[in-house]
Amino acid sequence: MDVDARLRELGLELPEPMTPAGNYLPAKAAGDLLYLSGMGPIRPDGTLVAGKVGDGGLDLDTAREAARLTGLQMLAAMRAELGDLDRVRSVVKLFGMVNCRPGFTRTPAVIDGCSDLLVAVLGDRGRGARSAVGMAELPFDIAVEIEAVVQVAP
Template sequence: MIEEKIESLGIKLPTPPTPAGSYVPVIKTGNLLFISGQIPMEDGKVIFTGKVSDENLEIAQKSARMCAINIISQIKREVGDLDKVSKIVRLSGFVNSVPDFTQQPKIINHASDLLFEIFGEKGKHSRIAVGVASLPLNSMTEIDAIVEITD
């Protein structure tokens, strides 16, 4: 059902990105998945880079959306069936911002909105959205997640 929803939105889940450092992409403990920070990677390349400002806000929103798609890809790789998601619990969103940029929530909203659109009520979550001085590989955004699943 969830994968049909994703397909109806015209989204093709990419192969989940491999870690850019010494960590694992997902840790499962009990019925929770802790998904490491996902950056906007596609085919092994960061597709949205640079500092976020008022001038490139819409591009940064696409970057956050791509992070959410990569989170979903990591969930699928870990549990196989996206219908096992019982709740998106929390997102932590980081925006590679210029110092005076204050609209980080408008950026991360695009990840939050996509998760709600795909998972419905199960996609509603708690969240932070903060600006940072830099991100790995000069990515515009990075988002991690905590997801509850059923077995």
């Protein structure tokens, strides 16, 4: 599968990878695994999708879009590290964190925004194990933060 062709087919353009907010790398390879640091939702205009999901806060659709934007950031980080997204063999694991109000229990539906994007772009290689949890706070009040482990070809 030509991932760049698939991105064009879907009408998607990857953003510039986000700059780390601290003393860490966006991605780190170890053998045939690529570990992606937690990333957040950045709109095309450079603003963050911020706020809590749930009662009186961000709605489910906005939160799903935030997870989708985070998935685009993850793909951009993978491309920057690997040079070519066709080297991605498999998304092994996603860990999705949702900044949510007490009582919000639809965290899996939020993180589906990222999972659905990865499957649309990478096919079955984009489907892996996953956790989706609610958090009381996330850095910069972002709506979601997602990290990943990806298996890559040499």
